[in-house]
Structures are given as structure tokens and as C-alpha cells.
Amino acid sequence: MCTTTQYELCEEIGRGRFGTIYRCFDITTNEIYACKIINKTVLTDSTDRECLQNEPKYMTLLSPHPNILQIYDVSQDDDVLTIVMELCQPLTLFDKIFQNTLSEPQSASVMVQLISAINHCHRLGVAHRDLKPDNILFDSMGILKLGDFGSAEWFSEEKMMSGIVGTPYYVAPEILMGREYDEKVDVWSCGVILYMMLVGIPPFYGDDAVQIFEAVVRGNLRFPSRLFRSVSSSAKDLLRNMICKDASRRFSAQQVLMHPWILSRGETS
Incomplete structure (x- = not known):
């Protein structure tokens, strides 16, 4: 479940190593983004937990750059980490x-x-x-x-x-x-x-x-x-x-x- 009420989740568009990615939109601006939702409760490896904290930290530091995926919002509680970022094409x-x-x-x-x-x-x-x-x-x-x-x-x-x-x-x-x-x-x-x-x-x-x-x-x-x-x-x-x-x-x-x-x-x- 998304930890912020600013974004409304739409369809699933991908799955990564740590979580599921959805298309979402900001209900205040109608801008479309990608939203990665990670269930932290299933992560028992300390290295995996460190990776999860690293990603938003470094991507925020390195933004904005035209060739680095931009993060717009990060929120978390004890169970879930939510990262809102720019939406890209499905093909890598x-x-x-x-x-x-x-x-x-x-x-x-x-x-x-x-x-x-x-x-x-x-x-x-x-x-x-x-x-x-x-x-x-x-x-x-x-x-x-x-x-x-x-x-x-x-x-x-x-x-x-x-x-x-x-x-x-x-x-x-x-x-x-x-x-x-x-x-x-x-x-x-x-x-x-x-x-x-x-x-x-x-x-x-x-x-x-x-x-x-x-x-x-x-x-x-x-x-x-x-x-x-x-x-x-x-x-x-x-x-x-x-x-x-x-x-x-x-x-x-x-x-x-x-x-x-x-x-x-x-x-x-």
C-alpha cells in the first residue's frame, strides 16, 4: 500500500529484485510517474536492506542530471519503502x-x-x-x-x-x-x-x-x-x-x- 495520499496507483508495469513498480499519478498535478513499492518485511539480508537505502540516497544526490533517473518523492514506514520517480519506456x-x-x-x-x-x-x-x-x-x-x-x-x-x-x-x-x-x-x-x-x-x-x-x-x-x-x-x-x-x-x-x-x-x- 502506498504510504502517501498524494499519489494514486494505476497498473503494474514491472517487477524488480526488491519490489513492484506501478504507474501512478500525482492527484494534485495529474503528472504521471513510476512508483516502486518495496515490502521491507521480507528482507532479512542486511546487504539487501543497505541496497534499498542506498538507491534513493544516491539518486537524490545525483539529480538533476538529464541521463540519471530522477526521484521525486521517497516515503517509508516500518514495513514499506515507496519511491516515486520519472516514468520510462518498458524496454531497457x-x-x-x-x-x-x-x-x-x-x-x-x-x-x-x-x-x-x-x-x-x-x-x-x-x-x-x-x-x-x-x-x-x-x-x-x-x-x-x-x-x-x-x-x-x-x-x-x-x-x-x-x-x-x-x-x-x-x-x-x-x-x-x-x-x-x-x-x-x-x-x-x-x-x-x-x-x-x-x-x-x-x-x-x-x-x-x-x-x-x-x-x-x-x-x-x-x-x-x-x-x-x-x-x-x-x-x-x-x-x-x-x-x-x-x-x-x-x-x-x-x-x-x-x-x-x-x-x-x-x-x-
Whole structure:
């Protein structure tokens, strides 16, 4: 049950790991939003509870940014957490990739928006740490909106991050190796997302999570000719600099934004 009388719930439009998402409208303005309702009583894991508190905290801090999902209202009681946020299209970037690979200009358009959001986060000292196509949404105008900040963490030059978080296929090798790490783990994940947009499969894979993680730790980036025959050398150069096992040599988000392929919006001569 919604914990505020300002919003009226409509139909269910999705289910996430922690709760159900409904379309709703503000009865005072008739504006349409999405409303995520989480039943806190079913959460027994302390990590899950921390994720729930992280999401509204970080998303509020990072707003407004044109490519970060905006939160409009948060309320909770002992049993329920309610987050009112902007309404997006039902299809995520994962759905778009599953339907078909994207052209280089289409991929560049997505990457410019995603990296702009990540660069904004990093400038404020926040790392997302769970970037994947499933967390990348689009509003009614097709503008990218980054969501799901449940695994986000503070970092600084004096404070590295630690802990194994993320999702198979997209997680950076230094996380899996148990080392302290910096915000460039997000750039690795963005590189994997770009690879998938261009050719439809991840660069590192296996039959199960263990095999996937082993492939990620090896970090042997390849460009099979049957898949990359029509992909430009500039796009492959950017991928090498993003999916770079040596984090000290890996591009920062700002460097990605300055790469020729990004500046040309994927238009190759």
C-alpha cells in the first residue's frame, strides 16, 4: 500500500529484485510517474536492506542530471519503502540489444549519454558499481536514464573501494580478484556494454558464473572477425582502452568522452 495520499496507483508495469513498480499519478498535478513499492518485511539480508537505502540516497544526490533517473518523492514506514520517480519506456537497453545489434552511430549515442551520467557520478565521488544494460532505461523521448544505484559507493583519492559487487559479464577483474579498486570499474562495465551493443554478445562468457568470472579475470579481449568485420578501427581502439585489465591504463570516464569515436558520434569515414 502506498504510504502517501498524494499519489494514486494505476497498473503494474514491472517487477524488480526488491519490489513492484506501478504507474501512478500525482492527484494534485495529474503528472504521471513510476512508483516502486518495496515490502521491507521480507528482507532479512542486511546487504539487501543497505541496497534499498542506498538507491534513493544516491539518486537524490545525483539529480538533476538529464541521463540519471530522477526521484521525486521517497516515503517509508516500518514495513514499506515507496519511491516515486520519472516514468520510462518498458524496454531497457538489454531489450534493445536482444532485439538487434546497434549501428555505430546508435551505439555512440547511447554511450555518450551513459558516460556523461557516469562522469557526473564520478565527479561527485560516487561509483555505480553495477552497470549493465538492464539498468539503462529510456524516457518517452528516447533519452537515456541510468537507474539502480543500490550498489553505489563513495570513493575519493584517499578512499578506495572494496567488496565483491556487480553482475557476471559486466564486473571488472579487480573486483573479482579481491583488490581495492577505484571508479574505473564503471568504465570497464561501460566498455562491455559497448561491445554488446556493437556485436550482440559479451566479450567474456562461460557456461556458469564461475567460468564467466574466470574469463573476466583473464581479460583476454578479442575481436572475432566474423563479428567485427564491419566495426571500425576507432570503435575497437576505444574498446581496448575501456576494457583494459590494467586499471591504471584504463580510460577514465572523461577520457572516454574525449575519444575520437565518441566525438564523431560513431560516424566513420
